[in-house]
Amino acid sequence: MTDFDKPHMEPKGFFGYLPLSPSDLVDRKTPTDKVFSLAHFGVPIIEASDWQLEISGLVNQPRTLTLTDIKDLPRREINTVHQCAGSPLDPTSPKRRITNVTWAGVDLAYLLNELGIDPKAKYIWSYAPDFGEFGGYSQSYYLKDLSVNRILEGGVLLAYELNGEPLPHRHGFPVRLVIPGYYGTNSVKWICRMILAAERADSVFTTKLYTNPARSEEGKNTTGSPVWEIAPESVIVSPGDNSLVQQDSCLIWGWAWSASGAERVQISVDDGKTWDRADLETRSEWAWQKFTYNWQPSSKGAFTIIARASDPSGNIQPITGARNAVHSVQVNVE
Ligand SMILES: Nc1nc2c(c(=O)[nH]1)N[C@H]1C(S)=C(S)[C@@H](COP(=O)(O)O)O[C@H]1N2
Ligand SMILES: [Mo]
Numbered sequence: 001m002t003d004f005d006k007p008h009m010e011p012k013g014f015f016g017y018l019p020l021s022p023s024d025l026v027d028r029k030t031p032t033d034k035v036f037s038l039a040h041f042g043v044p045i046i047e048a049s050d051w052q053l054e055i056s057g058l059v060n061q062p063r064t065l066t067l068t069d070i071k072d073l074p075r076r077e078i079n080t081v082h083q084c085a086g087s088p089l090d091p092t093s094p095k096r097r098i099t100n101v102t103w104a105g106v107d108l109a110y111l112l113n114e115l116g117i118d119p120k121a122k123y124i125w126s127y128a129p130d131f132g133e134f135g136g137y138s139q140s141y142y143l144k145d146l147s148v149n150r151i152l153e154g155g156v157l158l159a160y161e162l163n164g165e166p167l168p169h170r171h172g173f174p175v176r177l178v179i180p181g182y183y184g185t186n187s188v189k190w191i192c193r194m195i196l197a198a199e200r201a202d203s204v205f206t207t208k209l210y211t212n213p214a215r216s217e218e219g220k221n222t223t224g225s226p227v228w229e230i231a232p233e234s235v236i237v238s239p240g241d242n243s244l245v246q247q248d249s250c251l252i253w254g255w256a257w258s259a260s261g262a263e264r265v266q267i268s269v270d271d272g273k274t275w276d277r278a279d280l281e282t283r284s285e286w287a288w289q290k291f292t293y294n295w296q297p298s299s300k301g302a303f304t305i306i307a308r309a310s311d312p313s314g315n316i317q318p319i320t321g322a323r324n325a326v327h328s329v330q331v332n333v334e
Contacts, residue, residue, distance in 0.1 A: 004129035004141055004192060007044035013132065015039040017170065022096055022327060023240035025255060028290070029079075030099035032163045037170040038084055038097070040142065040205075041132030044190050048174045053158070057125075057195035060116030067174050070158055073106040078155055078180055080286035081257045085183035085227050086323045088209035089135050094325045096235060100255070100288045103178045105159035108151050112196075121148050121196035126177055126188040137204045144186050145201040146179060146228065155180045155286065158191070180286035181259035182228050185210050200226075229259035231324040232317055234291065234309035241329040250295045250331075255288040256280060256309040263314075265291040268306045272319060278307070297333040305329050 017037040020030075027034075048067050056062040084097035128142040150156065157178040160167060167173040172189030179186050185205070200206060211224040234256035239245050256262035261283040266275035278293035297303065306328040310316040317326050 004127070004131075006131060007046055007129050007190075009042040009044050009130065009132070012042040014134065015042050015170070018097060020099070022235040022254070023237060025098070025235060025237050028100060028287075029163070030101050032101075032165065032168065032171075035082070035099045035101060035162070035171065036084065036097045038184070039130065039170065039189070040134040041130045041139070043170045044128075044130045045169055046129075046173060046190055051174045051192070053175065053192060053194065055111075055115060055194045055196075057197055058118035058121035059112065059196050060118065063115055067160065070106055070160060070175060074110060075104055076107045076157060077102060077104045078157060078178065078285060080155075080178070080180040081230065081288045082187075083184055083230055083233075083257075085185050085210065088185075088227075091212075091227075091323055092321050092325075094323055094327070096327065097184075098233075098235065098255075098288075102163050103157055103159040104161035104164070105157035105175070105178065107154060108156040108158055108177075109154050111158065112148075112151060117148060117196065120198050123147055123197050123200050124151065125195040125197055125201040126191055127193040127195075128188050128190040129192055130190060135209060137208075139204055142188060143201055143203045143205055144177075144188050145206050145226075146182070146186055148196070150179065150182075150228075181230060183230055186228060230257065231322070232256070232258035232262060232309040232311040232315055233324040234262065234265055234307045234317065235327045236305060236307050236329050239305070239329060239331050243329075243331055244334055245297070245331050247297050247300060247333050250297060250333075252278070252293040252295050252305055252307075254291055254307055254327075256291050256307075257283075257288040258309065258311040258315070260311050260313070262289050262291075262309045263312045264310045266308050267293045267295070268308075269295065269297070269303050271304060272306060275308070300333045303331050303333060305331060
């Protein structure tokens with residue numbers, strides 16, 4: 001069932017392209033050549049004419065689609081944060097691999113409704129043919145899953161464009177999944193097979209890696225939850241780390257986001273003893289939101305500026321020990 005033709009991989013082996021630090025995130029929309037790129041096994045080079053997508057499992061009319069078939073379906077454009085969850089081997093350290101981009105493709109809800117979803121289908125398993133070794137596991141494909149409910153909320157794309165252009169190979173050419181509000185790891189690039197199923201996919205990248213640690217609460221053990229929805233987070237774009245600022249006025253600004261948007265951003269300049277609310281724009285689609293704060297430093301000298309975001313349910317960025325732990329910058333007031 002999972003015997004894909006092995007694609008040519010260039011490069012072969014873990015691929016990471018990380019061009020931007022927080023102080024470089026000056027553009028609201030990240031230009032394509034500045035969008036980070038990650039691939040556990042390397043980048044498969046797939047020609048459009050060789051590509052097809054099989055959709056089967058708990059669906060009334062299984063179907064195999066070519067790129068032309070996909071492009072003939074209604075085109076939907078989505079502006080969203082695109083963020084990597086960080087290394088699954090080091091899940092509690094923030095990596096700040098974050099961008100805000102526009103994808104275009106067909107909404108998967110539209111396509112699946114055309115094919116007819118069997119009511120027993122609760123999850124969809126998405127496969128790509130990239131293969132190799134990661135974290136001590138040897139795999140002959142990349143596999144992730146997501147819930148049918150999330151798909152039916154809309155916005156989940158089979159995308160063939162990034163920022164108005166065909167996807168570059170490293171970003172998933174010819175077609176990839178895009179799940180707005182979910183960490184990048186779930187958005188399977190070079191997608192070639194989707195299977196609708198009643199249960200989750202039990203596999204390395206679904207239930208072993210990218211699983212939040214199980215917690216025990218009041219004697220009850222909870223099983224680890226998948227790394228799906230993006231937790232509240234913010235980055236300080238300006239001032240940059242180790243910069244000099246003037247005492248009369250300093251504009252602190254950056255971006256905040258989460259799966260359900262950022263509700264509030266707070267700033268501390270006294271190591272988290274007190275927090276002051278920043279101005280925060282409202283969200284459009286799944287995009288990040290700009291925050292601004294006019295700071296009048298109380299004295300000259302060294303300060304640490306910390307920003308923390310919270311979401312509409314009141315979840316708040318932790319200070320340490322999590323992938324979405326706060327970002328801080330050191331500045332000198334002169
Ligand atoms: N097929 C496949 N899809 C994949 C991956 C992969 O290794 N193989 N890596 C995932 C991870 S961890 C991230 S963060 C995003 C990165 O997408 P980008 O390179 O377009 O930024 O792709 C995801 N999709
Ligand atoms: Mo990632």
